[in-house]
Amino acid sequence: MNTILSVENVSKSYTGHKALDDVSIEVPRGAVYGLLGPNGAGKTTLIRVINRLTIADSGRVLLDGKAMSADDIFHIGYMPEERGLYKKMRVGEQAIFFARLKGLDRREAERRLHTWFERLGLKDWWNRAVEDLSKGMAQKVQFISTVVHEPKLLIFDEPFSGFDPINANILKEEILGLRDRGATIIFSTHNMASVEEICDHITLINKSRNILSGSVDEIRRAAGGNTFEIMHRADDATFRSAIEGIAEVLGESRGVVGGYTATKIHIARNEDVHDVIAHLNDRCQLRSMQEIMPSMNDIFIRAVNGTL
Numbered sequence: 001m002n003t004i005l006s007v008e009n010v011s012k013s014y015t016g017h018k019a020l021d022d023v024s025i026e027v028p029r030g031a032v033y034g035l036l037g038p039n040g041a042g043k044t045t046l047i048r049v050i051n052r053l054t055i056a057d058s059g060r061v062l063l064d065g066k067a068m069s070a071d072d073i074f075h076i077g078y079m080p081e082e083r084g085l086y087k088k089m090r091v092g093e094q095a096i097f098f099a100r101l102k103g104l105d106r107r108e109a110e111r112r113l114h115t116w117f118e119r120l121g122l123k124d125w126w127n128r129a130v131e132d133l134s135k136g137m138a139q140k141v142q143f144i145s146t147v148v149h150e151p152k153l154l155i156f157d158e159p160f161s162g163f164d165p166i167n168a169n170i171l172k173e174e175i176l177g178l179r180d181r182g183a184t185i186i187f188s189t190h191n192m193a194s195v196e197e198i199c200d201h202i203t204l205i206n207k208s209r210n211i212l213s214g215s216v217d218e219i220r221r222a223a224g225g226n227t228f229e230i231m232h233r234a235d236d237a238t239f240r241s242a243i244e245g246i247a248e249v250l251g252e253s254r255g256v257v258g259g260y261t262a263t264k265i266h267i268a269r270n271e272d273v274h275d276v277i278a279h280l281n282d283r284c285q286l287r288s289m290q291e292i293m294p295s296m297n298d299i300f301i302r303a304v305n306g307t308l
Contacts, residue, residue, distance in 0.1 A: 002028060002029045002030075003026045003027065003028060003029065003065075004027055004028070004029040004030075004063065004064060004152065004153060004184045005025075005026075005027040005050070005061070005062070005063055005153060005184070005186075006024075006025075006026055006027075006061070006062040006065075007023060007024055007025045007026075007046070007049075007050065007059070007061050008024050008059050008060050008061070008062070009022050009023075009024055009058065009059040009060075010022070010023050010024070010046070010049055010056045010058070010059030010060070010061065011023070011056065011057050011058045011059055012045055012049060012054065012056050012057050013057055018208050019042050019045040019208055020042045020045055020046055020049070020056070020208050021042075021207075021208040021209045022059070022209070023042070023046060023059075023205065023208070023209065023210045024059075024210060025046075025203045025210060025213060026213075027153075027184060027186060027201075028184070028200070028201060029184055030179060030182060030183075030184055031179070031184060031185070031200040031201055032175065032176070032179050032185045032187055032198050032199050032200050032201075033184070033185065033186045033187065033199065033200070033201050033202070033203070034187050034188075034189065034195045034199035034201065034202035034203070034216075035047070035186055035187065035188040035189075035202075035203055035205070036188075036189065036190075036192075036195065036202055036203070036204045036205070036300060037204055037205035037206055038190075038206060038304060039190075041205045041206050041207065041208065042205050042207075042208045042209075043157075043188050043205055044081070044157065044188070046205065047078070047080075047155055047157060047186070047188060049061060050068075050076075050155065050186075051076065051078050051155065052068060052070070052072070052073070063075065063076075063153070073102070074102055074103045074149065074151070075151050075152050075153060076151050076152075076153045076154075076155065077102075077146040077147055077149065077151040077153070077154045077155065078146065078154075078155045078157075079142055079143060079146040079154075079155070079156050079157065079159060080157050081157040081158040081161060081188075084142075085130045085133075085138055085141060085142060086130060087129070087130050087131040088129065088130070088131065089129070089130050090126075090127055090128065090129060090130070091122070091125050091126055091127070091128055091129070091130055091133065091141060092110075092113070092117075092126035092127060094130055094141065094145075095109075095113045095117075095141060095144060095145055095148070096109050096110060096113065098145035098148075099112070099113060099145065099148045099149060102148070102149035102151075103149060104148070104149055109148065112148050113144065113148055114126075116144040116147075116148060117144070119174075120140045120143075120144065120170070120174075121140075122137065122140055122141065122144075125137065135162045136162060136163055136164065136167050139159075139161075139162060139163065140167075140171075143159065143171065143174070147174075147178060147183075150183075151183070152182070152183060152184060153183070153184050153185075153186070154175075154178060154183050154184070154185045154186070155185075155186045155188075156175070156185065156186070156187050156188065157188045158188060158189055158190070159171060159175070159187070159189075160172070160189070160191065160194060172194070172197065172198055175187070175198060176198060187199060192295065192296040192297035192300055193296075193297070195216070195296045196216065196295065196296050199216055200215060200216060201213075201214065201215050201216065202214070202216055202219065202296075204300065204303050204304075206303065206304050211303055212299075212303050212308070216296065219296075219299060220293060220294060220296070220299065223294050223298075223299045223302070223308060224293050224294060226266060226267040226268070226269075226270065226273065226291070227250070227264065227265070227266045227291065227292055227293070227294040227298060228264070228265055228266075228267070228289050228290060228291050228292065229262055229263070229264050229289075229290050229292050230262070230263050230264075230265060230280060230284075230286070230288070230289050231256065231260045231261070231262055231286075231287035231288040231289075232260065232261055232263065232280060232284040232285055232286050232287060233259065233260060233261065233284065233285035233287070234261070234280075234283065234284035234285060236253060238283060238284060239253075239261075239263060239280075239284055241283075242279045242280055242282075242283045242284055243265060243276055243279060243280065246267065246269075246272040246275055246276055246279070247265045247266065247267045247268075247272065247276050248265060248266045248267075248268070248302070248305070248307055249263060249264070249265055250264040250265060250266055250294075250297075250298045250301050250302070251264055251297060251298065251301060260287050264292070264298060266294070266298070266302060266307070268307065277289060
């Protein structure tokens with residue numbers, strides 16, 4: 001694997017809290033790498049360590065096989081979840097300011113920015129005040145400011161937060177386009193659907209530790225087997241009681257045509273499949289039971305619950 005970023009045995013503690021506990025990841029060059037985990041798991045701390053905004057207590061971070069230095073800021077683009085634009089500045093001047101911080105001269109910054117503003121439908125906002133932008137437009141400006149210097153490593157923390165579906169899809173296509181043009185992207189999110197759509201590899205962090213890493217396809221194949229969608233008429237309490245101790249409910253149930261409920265479950269042991277069918281048939285008006293490939297959301301739930 002051609003690795004662009006290596007995080008080796010990184011730990012970080014704050015007063016009374018260990019944010020990262022011996023975390024290691026390897027990010028392949030030219031991939032979209034998903035960084036997943038529940039709130040408070042340590043994702044943002046890891047991103048801040050990679051960006052040299054926070055100093056790790058131990059371990060090291062390598063970019064292209066070398067310990068990171070101050071000059072690496074010119075090779076990295078970072079869009080944090082907490083957006084930060086100066087409201088009283090004009091949009092174009094704000095974007096130029098950020099581009100020059102990343103090493104571009106004013107002429108080249110303007111050329112690249114006008115191209116991006118045209119692509120993302122912002123050309124008429126160049127001379128408007130930042131405070132006039134909607135939340136979605138402000139996020140587009142910050143996205144452009146993150147990518148304009150064409151860094152080899154891009155880090156997006158919840159980039160689709162606050163976007164409507166149309167603009168979220170536009171941004172998704174732009175991220176994939178950046179990957180196809182050679183950039184490597186680290187993508188931190190809670191949205192498992194977007195992970196399946198754009199991520200090539202993932203790391204799942206829980207309780208400050210890396211508990212799962214690999215390619216999305218390999219992880220889904222390894223986690224497959226004994227994941228079923230059940231069609232039934234029972235209420236949630238009755239259903240869970242029927243399979244208690246022999247299967248695990250994954251996610252929320254949903255209503256389907258005909259008054260039935262669809263619930264996804266995972267059965268840990270092959271020998272329990274017969275018992276699950278028998279219990280559901282006796283107590284839940286079982287309609288059907290279909291084996292399915294687990295989604296990333298299913299895998300996330302099982303990994304966090306310690307049942308993967």
